[in-house]
Amino acid sequence: MPSLLKRVKSKMFIFAHRRTLSLLDGEYGSVFKGRSMDFDELRAYVPGDEVRDIDWKATARHGSPLVKRYVAVRRHSVLLVVDSGRNMAAEAFSGESKKDVAVYAAGVIGYLACRHGDDVGLVHGHASASSFLPPKGGEEHLERLLREIDSTITLDGQPSGISGQLDYVLRYLKGRMLVVVVADEFIPDARTEDLMRRLRARHELLWLTVRDAELAPGTETQGIEAQGVLDSTDIGTGTGIPFLLAADRKVRAAYGHAMAQRAELRRTLFRTLGIAEEQAEGSADVVTTVFALLEKHRSGALTSGRRTKRGQRAG
Incomplete structure (x- = not known):
């Protein structure tokens, strides 16, 4: 079976030339500066x-x-917390599977950790259960983690529930770590918000969101005839979405407005919690998203519920 880590590294060197990779290394290393x-x-x-x-x-x-x-502390621990529920088997904004984007994002973070001699662990799961692979060093171990993510995200799996994984980390894992969450696009409920707040107080917490697909993408530029009449399904709920309804201009306008409100609510929530968060639309922008995430965390752009102009990202 082809190595997932080799695939991650090849993509990194396509999208990140030598100078950019050194900048990524610098931003990653800076996360641990200060007390360490x-x-x-x-x-x-x-x-x-x-x-x-x-x-x-x-x-x-x-x-x-x-x-x-x-x-x-000369050797640090990086914990990847990955949503491996069935929501992550849905399409991302780019049209890829969210699983592929999640594997790539976890691979980029893990590879940076390996380059710095740090240990990498994994907590993943769904709404009903969580699994833990303890932090270890080396690319062979990272390959195992990536395969674990890749093999457990399926369309017939259990629904996502990232609060379960956050609760697992708080209950069972001790010692300060760099915790990087890779999750579906969602609005936290009160319990999840409390878990996020507590996790941020205990660890260095970064959050990478894999964006949802558009509603009937391509209809505005290609038309219904070019698309064909193909219904969609909400992976999380199993609810069908008729294509003709999703392609209706009024429905699309209302959906766009609702998603804009949802996005602003998310931004406000992460600012209030003081958690650096960035969103990846697909694998093509994972490297730049990781860089922005590390830079936002390092620069302290999120303090006291406020975000400076430097910490803002277009879009």
Whole structure:
């Protein structure tokens, strides 16, 4: 069976020439700059220590200032959290399967981690169950993760439910990680929003959304006759969408308006939660989407529920 990782790497070098790849490496590495340390012990404060390192609760109990000591973390863990429910077997905006886009996105992030000597793990699943493959290093392990994603996303699988995977990470995985979520385009409910907020507080959290397909794409430029009368199906619900209804101009206008409102709601939600999120329409823009996602997270464009002009992306 052809290697999925080789396919990812070949696409990366098509869309990312040497300079762009080095920029990707730089943006990935910058995610871990700053503290990049694990807690070791408490000790008495001495002049020159960072005020932000003071443990105020311990100081209050002890009666004199105590600061936290840290040890350097030389190897990081990257956790891919991938929606592998049947929603990801639907078409993406580009017309490809969302599964193919998800595999490529996970492959790009994982390959960058491998280049930096970091470990990569995977949590994936659907609304009913989650599976975990612990972080390890090396391209052979990354290939296994990509195959796991590719083989578990099917049209006859269980419906998607990313909240289950987020809950799994919070319940069972300890230690600060870079968590990259690759998921379907959706509006989080109250429970999922709470899980996202808690996950962001515990880990470095980035979110890559694979965009939904258009409603009856191509009808405006090719016409109904050129398209043929082909009905569509909502993979998540199994509901049929008659082509003639989907191609109606009024229906398409109403749908476009609803999707614009939905997109603004999503942007507002991610800004409020302080989570860097970008959307990929297909495999052709995964590399640029990953770069924008890393840059947005690194630059701190999302702070205190606000996004700076630098953090904004056209469209």
